[in-house]
Amino acid sequence: MFEFIQYGFMQRAFIAAILVSVACGAVGTYVVIKKIVSMSGAISHAAFGGVGLGYLLGVNPVVAAIPFSIVAALSMGAVLEKVKISEDTAIGILWSVGMALGIIFVNLKSGYAPDLFSYLFGSILTVSNTDLYIMLVLDLIILMVVFLFRREFLGVSFDEEFSKVVGLPSTLINMLLLALIALSVVVLIKVVGIILLIALLAIPAAICKQYTYDIRKLMISSTIIGAILTSLGLILAFIFNLSSGATIILVLGAALFISYFIQE
Amino acid sequence: MSLNALEMKDVSFSYNHQQVLEDINFIIEEKDFVAIIGPNGGGKSTLLKIVLGLLTPDKGEVKVFGREPKKALDLVGYLPQYTHFDLDFPIDVFETVLMGRYHGMFKNYTSEDREIALQALKDVDMERYKDRQISRLSGGQIQRVLIARALAREPKLLLMDEPMASIDPEMQNSFYRLISHLKDRMALVLVSHDVGTVSMHVDKIACLNQKLYYHGPAEEAGEGLEKIYHCSLDHISHGIPHRVLRKH
Ligand SMILES: Nc1ncnc2c1ncn2[C@@H]1O[C@H](COP(=O)(O)OP(=O)(O)O)[C@@H](O)[C@H]1O
Ligand SMILES: [Mg+2]
Numbered sequence: 001m002f003e004f005i006q007y008g009f010m011q012r013a014f015i016a017a018i019l020v021s022v023a024c025g026a027v028g029t030y031v032v033i034k035k036i037v038s039m040s041g042a043i044s045h046a047a048f049g050g051v052g053l054g055y056l057l058g059v060n061p062v063v064a065a066i067p068f069s070i071v072a073a074l075s076m077g078a079v080l081e082k083v084k085i086s087e088d089t090a091i092g093i094l095w096s097v098g099m100a101l102g103i104i105f106v107n108l109k110s111g112y113a114p115d116l117f118s119y120l121f122g123s124i125l126t127v128s129n130t131d132l133y134i135m136l137v138l139d140l141i142i143l144m145v146v147f148l149f150r151r152e153f154l155g156v157s158f159d160e161e162f163s164k165v166v167g168l169p170s171t172l173i174n175m176l177l178l179a180l181i182a183l184s185v186v187v188l189i190k191v192v193g194i195i196l197l198i199a200l201l202a203i204p205a206a207i208c209k210q211y212t213y214d215i216r217k218l219m220i221s222s223t224i225i226g227a228i229l230t231s232l233g234l235i236l237a238f239i240f241n242l243s244s245g246a247t248i249i250l251v252l253g254a255a256l257f258i259s260y261f262i263q264e
Numbered sequence: 265m266s267l268n269a270l271e272m273k274d275v276s277f278s279y280n281h282q283q284v285l286e287d288i289n290f291i292i293e294e295k296d297f298v299a300i301i302g303p304n305g306g307g308k309s310t311l312l313k314i315v316l317g318l319l320t321p322d323k324g325e326v327k328v329f330g331r332e333p334k335k336a337l338d339l340v341g342y343l344p345q346y347t348h349f350d351l352d353f354p355i356d357v358f359e360t361v362l363m364g365r366y367h368g369m370f371k372n373y374t375s376e377d378r379e380i381a382l383q384a385l386k387d388v389d390m391e392r393y394k395d396r397q398i399s400r401l402s403g404g405q406i407q408r409v410l411i412a413r414a415l416a417r418e419p420k421l422l423l424m425d426e427p428m429a430s431i432d433p434e435m436q437n438s439f440y441r442l443i444s445h446l447k448d449r450m451a452l453v454l455v456s457h458d459v460g461t462v463s464m465h466v467d468k469i470a471c472l473n474q475k476l477y478y479h480g481p482a483e484e485a486g487e488g489l490e491k492i493y494h495c496s497l498d499h500i501s502h503g504i505p506h507r508v509l510r511k512h
Contacts, residue, residue: 154363158363159347159348160348162363167338167368213356
């Protein structure tokens with residue numbers, strides 16, 4: 001029954017599952033412990049503007065989404081620093097304005113984009129070698145930044161006021177974290193799509209957080225759990241001929257539910 | 265000549281046009297032990313945040329050991345009034361205290377940093393809990409860990425915002441014992457609204473309610489206390505300050 005492993009597209013899909021899990025383990029952990037899940041949701045939806053821009057300019061939408069979502073994330077951070085607007089409001093606005101921009105960009109080009117759906121809901125079975133290289137490079141950047149700034153990310157996530165008091169550049173670090181979230185969003189887009197990806201980013205860390213209090217173990221276990229659950233979703237989607245992104249998300253959701261149950 | 269730990273000259277501060285501090289002139293000498301007393305909303309926490317460079321005054325001058333507040337952060341330790349963090353956060357006691365040793369980006373914690381952090385935990389009698397996750401501590405134990413985090417900075421000026429609020433009376437005694445050991449190492453500032461006990465331990469009292477009404481020896485603070493509590497009698501009754509302010 002494991003003959004699917006022979007297909008090239010399935011092999012690429014499994015590699016993609018592992019590559020997304022690295023981003024989920026490293027960045028998803030901060031998203032969960034710093035409680036910025038909805039902020040990350042807004043960044044992921046804003047990335048759709050980048051996808052649309054990619055169509056308009058005729059470049060790979062995933063590549064176009066990189067600078068676009070970083071700029072969106074940083075402007076969000078800057079607005080929250082400088083302007084008197086509640087975080088909640090800013091999140092809601094970024095969320096839909098980013099999506100709206102994407103749609104207008106697509107309109108401007110042709111009005112019809114053949115595989116737009118795959119960016120919205122994911123399609124892990126169509127991941128190309130180029131996609132895998134992009135994901136790998138972004139993963140490496142993410143891991144390097146997390147390693148270099150692990151003390152700072154921990155500090156601002158745990159106690160921002162105290163981190164300022166010991167001279168930690170908290171504004172800069174918050175911005176850097178938002179940029180990392182933007183990069184993770186791009187890593188995840190092809191696998192589960194913009195609309196579903198926040199669950200993939202947050203659920204592995206949310207599951208593992210119940211079982212460990214060590215942030216390193218949390219990152220590593222989230223990566224492993226993420227890879228297992230994403231692969232499981234992929235296999236189920238293949239066997240039952242279901243939409244891969246949605247199946248992966250449902251497997252994650254079920255696992256989270258069961259983990260809470262066990263913990264009780 | 266040695267520098268004063270803190271000098272505030274004509275400092276005023278407001279949050280969105282609401283005046284909170286007005287023309288504060290305040291000097292804390294090296295190794296002073298000062299209690300800042302005042303009613304809720306009197307601006308005590310705000311004053312500390314100005315000393316820490318977290319807030320910038322509308323006018324006036326603040327010098328911490330002769331430097332701008334933000335340039336003196338390596339000399340100042342801080343115990344906040346409220347803990348802002350999520351108790352469920354994945355961090356243990358030792359890592360929490362180690363944060364007090366932060367020296368800047370790309371700088372690893374050295375073995376000396378680790379020793380100092382461990383010593384700070386010993387000072388507050390918490391070293392046996394060093395590997396424990398913070399959610400599995402009691403309120404009083406967390407307070408001690410946060411004192412250790414402030415001490416790990418090896419400050420020359422230690423600012424403590426209402427440290428008594430979350431600890432029981434027995435702990436308070438051990439807290440004062442700890443503080444009395446720190447007295448010859450650093451200047452201590454203790455925010456409190458419990459005039460009674462605090463005045464038996466500190467050298468000087470500052471009475472703050474938007475303005476600084478009194479700053480001087482604890483024994484003579486009675487009149488200043490009456491002034492700041494004049495329109496806010498919910499904390500102490502009038503007779504008490506005079507009676508409790510006599511040192512034993
Ligand atoms: N972040 C803030 N924004 C607006 N007003 C504030 C803020 N923090 C404190 N205040 C107000 O400033 C005044 C002084 O507060 P604070 O310094 O916390 O007093 P204390 O510590 O003496 O109780 C209070 O009236 C309070 O409501
Ligand atoms: Mg206060």
